[in-house]
Amino acid sequence: MKAASGTEPATGEAVLSARNIVMSYGGVHALKGVNFDIHRGKVTTLFGENGAGKSTLMKILSGVVTPTSGDIVLDGNLVSFSSSSDARDRGISIIHQELSLAPNLSVRDNIFMGRELRTRTGLDFAEESRQARALMADLEEDIDPMTLVEDLRLGQQQIVEIARALSVDSRILIMDEPTSALSATEVEVLFKVIRDLTSRGVSIVYISHHLEEALQITDYAVVLRDGAITATAEAKDIDLEWIVRNMVGENFDLGSPPTGHAFGGVALSIEDVSVVDTSGSGYSVVDHLSLDVRAGEIVCIYGLMGAGRTELLEAIAGRVPMAGGRALLEGEDVSALSIAQRIARGLVLVPEDRQRDGLVQTMTVGRNLSLASIEAFARGLFLSRSRERELVEDSIRKVTVKTAGGNAMIGSLSGGNQQKVVIGKMLTTNPKVILLDEPSRGIDVGAKAEVFRLLSERAAQGLAVVFSTSEVNECLSIAHRIVVMRRGRISAEFGANATKEQIMAASGEAVVA
Amino acid sequence: MTDVSQARKQSSPSASEGFDLAKLLLEGRAFFALIVIIVVFSILSPYYLSVANFLTMASHVAIFGILAVGMLLVILNGGIDLSVGSTLGLAGVVAGFLMQGVTLTWLGIVLYPPVWVVAVIACLLGAAVGLINGVLIARFKVPAFVATLGVMYMARGLALLMTSGLTYNNLGGKPELGNTGFDALGFNRLFGVPTGVVVLAVIALIGSIVLNRTAFGRWLYASGGNERAAELSGVPVKTVQISVYVLSGICAAIAGLILSSQLTSAGPTAGTTYELTAIAAVVIGGAALTGGRGNIRGTLLGAFVIGFLSDGLVIIGISSYWQTVFTGAVIVLAVLLNAVQYRRRSKLSASTGGQPTSQKRGKAETANPAQGKTAR
Numbered sequence: 001m002k003a004a005s006g007t008e009p010a011t012g013e014a015v016l017s018a019r020n021i022v023m024s025y026g027g028v029h030a031l032k033g034v035n036f037d038i039h040r041g042k043v044t045t046l047f048g049e050n051g052a053g054k055s056t057l058m059k060i061l062s063g064v065v066t067p068t069s070g071d072i073v074l075d076g077n078l079v080s081f082s083s084s085s086d087a088r089d090r091g092i093s094i095i096h097q098e099l100s101l102a103p104n105l106s107v108r109d110n111i112f113m114g115r116e117l118r119t120r121t122g123l124d125f126a127e128e129s130r131q132a133r134a135l136m137a138d139l140e141e142d143i144d145p146m147t148l149v150e151d152l153r154l155g156q157q158q159i160v161e162i163a164r165a166l167s168v169d170s171r172i173l174i175m176d177e178p179t180s181a182l183s184a185t186e187v188e189v190l191f192k193v194i195r196d197l198t199s200r201g202v203s204i205v206y207i208s209h210h211l212e213e214a215l216q217i218t219d220y221a222v223v224l225r226d227g228a229i230t231a232t233a234e235a236k237d238i239d240l241e242w243i244v245r246n247m248v249g250e251n252f253d254l255g256s257p258p259t260g261h262a263f264g265g266v267a268l269s270i271e272d273v274s275v276v277d278t279s280g281s282g283y284s285v286v287d288h289l290s291l292d293v294r295a296g297e298i299v300c301i302y303g304l305m306g307a308g309r310t311e312l313l314e315a316i317a318g319r320v321p322m323a324g325g326r327a328l329l330e331g332e333d334v335s336a337l338s339i340a341q342r343i344a345r346g347l348v349l350v351p352e353d354r355q356r357d358g359l360v361q362t363m364t365v366g367r368n369l370s371l372a373s374i375e376a377f378a379r380g381l382f383l384s385r386s387r388e389r390e391l392v393e394d395s396i397r398k399v400t401v402k403t404a405g406g407n408a409m410i411g412s413l414s415g416g417n418q419q420k421v422v423i424g425k426m427l428t429t430n431p432k433v434i435l436l437d438e439p440s441r442g443i444d445v446g447a448k449a450e451v452f453r454l455l456s457e458r459a460a461q462g463l464a465v466v467f468s469t470s471e472v473n474e475c476l477s478i479a480h481r482i483v484v485m486r487r488g489r490i491s492a493e494f495g496a497n498a499t500k501e502q503i504m505a506a507s508g509e510a511v512v513a
Numbered sequence: 514m515t516d517v518s519q520a521r522k523q524s525s526p527s528a529s530e531g532f533d534l535a536k537l538l539l540e541g542r543a544f545f546a547l548i549v550i551i552v553v554f555s556i557l558s559p560y561y562l563s564v565a566n567f568l569t570m571a572s573h574v575a576i577f578g579i580l581a582v583g584m585l586l587v588i589l590n591g592g593i594d595l596s597v598g599s600t601l602g603l604a605g606v607v608a609g610f611l612m613q614g615v616t617l618t619w620l621g622i623v624l625y626p627p628v629w630v631v632a633v634i635a636c637l638l639g640a641a642v643g644l645i646n647g648v649l650i651a652r653f654k655v656p657a658f659v660a661t662l663g664v665m666y667m668a669r670g671l672a673l674l675m676t677s678g679l680t681y682n683n684l685g686g687k688p689e690l691g692n693t694g695f696d697a698l699g700f701n702r703l704f705g706v707p708t709g710v711v712v713l714a715v716i717a718l719i720g721s722i723v724l725n726r727t728a729f730g731r732w733l734y735a736s737g738g739n740e741r742a743a744e745l746s747g748v749p750v751k752t753v754q755i756s757v758y759v760l761s762g763i764c765a766a767i768a769g770l771i772l773s774s775q776l777t778s779a780g781p782t783a784g785t786t787y788e789l790t791a792i793a794a795v796v797i798g799g800a801a802l803t804g805g806r807g808n809i810r811g812t813l814l815g816a817f818v819i820g821f822l823s824d825g826l827v828i829i830g831i832s833s834y835w836q837t838v839f840t841g842a843v844i845v846l847a848v849l850l851n852a853v854q855y856r857r858r859s860k861l862s863a864s865t866g867g868q869p870t871s872q873k874r875g876k877a878e879t880a881n882p883a884q885g886k887t888a889r
Binding site: 317319338339340343344349351356357358359360361362363367371372374375378381382383425426429 | 727
């Protein structure tokens with residue numbers, strides 16, 4: 001499995017190694033026996049699509065979670081970390097993908113959070129400030145240590161996060177998507193810092209979706225796919241194509257666009273829609289975007305994190321307000337309607353984060369399934385239990401939810417089946433247009449295929465389907481049309497016969513010559 | 514893929530294996546607590562176990578029970594209503610004021626509204642107070658704790674202002690004025706059962722039907738369990754939120770009418786700290802303060818546990834200071850057991866199919882704020 005390309009590195013011996021790591025969440029295997037080496041004084045980049053298991057592996061190596069089985073070897077000795085602070089004490093620190101700063105505290109207090117410098121009588125604020133200022137100078141960022149983190153823009157917050165990791169003098173530094181919110185110049189500064197660190201013997205693990213950028217800085221490349229390492233190589237031996245090929249693979253067939261039915265009229269029409277960032281920066285996350293989707297058509301929206309996919313879909317569904325433009329459902333302007341009214345007219349959204357936005361964890365499978373179509377089984381003032389049961393059983397059968405029955409608690413289901421419940425809930429309302437935001441997130445390949453099969457079937461019956469994804473493979477499965485979003489705009493449109501390289505190039509992920 | 518069925522097979526035996534008795538005791542804890550209370554006090558006092566005493570105690574429970582049903586709706590929504598005690602007092606005082614006759618000086622007449630009109634006006638007042646709470650919370654995004662705390666002070670202050678701190682003692686009305694019958698609201702008995710208890714039974718029945726058999730009930734459980742998911746499913750979450758506070762206000766007003774009828778007087782300080790007793794009853798009844806979990810049956814049991822316990826302590830002659838300590842201990846124990854129950858449930862669901870994200874973001878994980886505080 002490892003060293004598929006046959007380049008077992010000779011230089012830079014492994015300082016930290018994962019041996020045969022398996023990580024299971026219930027029935028889902030996030031990692032299936034992974035071997036991974038971090039080389040001393042080198043940058044090792046871990047490539048992989050969303051859900052490949054990169055973040056899980058990094059959380060294991062930094063002591064945030066404990067693996068189901070497998071060993072961690074530090075400097076040749078078998079170790080197990082009891083917590084992330086245990087790992088930190090041994091010189092391993094991590095910059096998480098999601099920022100973990102306290103917005104109400106100053107930059108200085110965030111950097112020293114949990115390991116405040118003390119004097120005999122209290123905290124040594126002066127020394128903390130001095131060190132914080134020095135870190136900011138290293139990162140060439142003009143931020144006063146007393147600034148509140150909430151007053152910084154996102155990129156600067158990421159710098160603070162990086163500064164915090166640097167402040168502990170770790171031997172091993174894990175960076176999980178450190179550049180997602182950074183400007184080009186900030187990335188350059190970060191790279192300078194990384195080179196400086198490696199020259200001092202610090203080992204870096206780097207994760208990024210910006211493949212080219214990562215290839216610039218890395219010494220070793222490791223590719224992870226579906227919880228297993230598929231390739232390992234030295235950076236000098238490889239190019240972008242190699243990465244993309246190994247990342248995407250020729251894996252599981254997720255189906256092909258349904259054919260044999262003619263598209264109907266325009267079901268959903270988005271005209272000149274803009275959405276402004278909710279954090280109040282005034283920056284448009286969706287920027288004057290227009291798109292038509294016809295009945296029976298499946299449209300895939302591809303884009304990197306932060307491209308504006310989620311905001312676009314939420315604006316169409318009525319979750320976030322549009323700053324401009326309008327959405328038409330079969331010619332009727334729905335922009336001013338409530339979410340409930342849009343659902344009643346046939347426009348529904350399956351949200352990205354099913355735990356936060358999709359499911360009511362305190363209710364059963366059946367009640368989750370029937371939640372959006374209560375009117376369908378209301379008899380006057382009261383709910384008809386028998387009709388609800390019929391509806392739920394019908395729905396469970398149609399979306400093939402594997403469950404003990406409608407009365408099972410929703411938490412007893414696997415991720416894929418929970419996702420089917422969220423989709424089934426919206427399909428039960430008999431929509432004309434269904435929007436799905438990353439419907440395959442966190443579900444295994446089998447469930448993914450079933451979800452896509454379900455969507456193709458409904459499209460053949462005239463449902464207009466719009467789904468977003470950050471996995472190229474999924475675009476090339478059932479979509480009739482692929483729309484690539486970049487910085488809030490449509491950067492390219494392709495038919496079903498597009499290539500992975502074309503799509504990734506249009507998203508700004510990789511420019512393959 | 515196929516791991517799903519396996520995971521379920523693994524989990525189901527562990528859930529039922531050996532835990533049956535513990536599970537039964539845990540889930541029926543309010544019921545068993547009530548039985549224990551009745552048995553213990555029956556042994557300690559010869560007067561405790563009698564129909565007459567039970568009816569007297571039940572009429573005390575009625576006040577807390579009615580408040581607690583309203584409070585349950587609010588707590589199911591994930592909110593809290595601290596204003597019910599004051600609303601109870603204000604409704605009683607307004608009823609007492611109306612019973613004295615309303616002098617319209619510019620017309621030179623005194624109006625004596627009949628009792629049913631007084632009752633309706635008091636309930637409307639309760640609804641209005643609830644509406645203020647609801648609008649503050651749903652529209653203006655004021656945290657429920659703060660909004661209802663403010664309204665609690667305002668309602669209490671108004672009640673004191675209206676009476677200058679005094680109490681209306683004459684609620685009887687006069688036959689010639691056609692406004693007698695105030696004692697029918699709580700003082701009288703219907704087939705030997707105090708009216709208050711009958712009203713509690715009716716309210717509990719209606720509440721139970723609303724929660725289990727109507728769309729509103731489903732909306733309430735859904736928006737309390739996960740407001741964002743409910744909203745995206747088309748549930749009118751704001752309307753639901755405002756409604757629960759209005760209903761809670763009406764329940765408080767009804768309790769106020771019954772209490773002043775029972776006491777045959779309406780004082781501005783009536784119902785002080787009753788909101789806490791109502792919250793305690795809901796919590797003892799197994800509801801989660803984060804919303805989405807709880808039912809009428811549990812809440813009623815909770816109200817009876819508190820009522821029968823404190824009356825029992827009075828009957829065996831324990832000082833009122835000790836009563837307070839005991840009641841507090843019961844509440845702490847109840848919250849502790851809630852934490853145990855919900856932690857067990859969330860563990861179960863996490864182990865059988867939770868995703869990495871579910872551990873951090875799932876509502877089930879953070880189902881009970883008390884969980885974190887009391888767990889260790």
